[in-house]
Amino acid sequence: MDTLILAGLLGIVFLIWKQGPRTRILAAWWVVALVCAGLLKYHITSGLGLGLTW
Secondary structure, rough: HHHHHHHHHHHHHHHHOOOOOOOHHHHHHHHHHHHHHHHHHHHHHHHHHHHOOO
């Protein structure tokens, strides 16, 4: 999970560094944010399914 998040953020930094189009940077940011939210939801619900608590 951490590797996917880091790869997405590094991709966004690369787009910013290369002076990519603003819409592409914004779209990539939202894709990474939604993927992170989805992975977090999956991670929390799978942990609670195992009987783990916060």
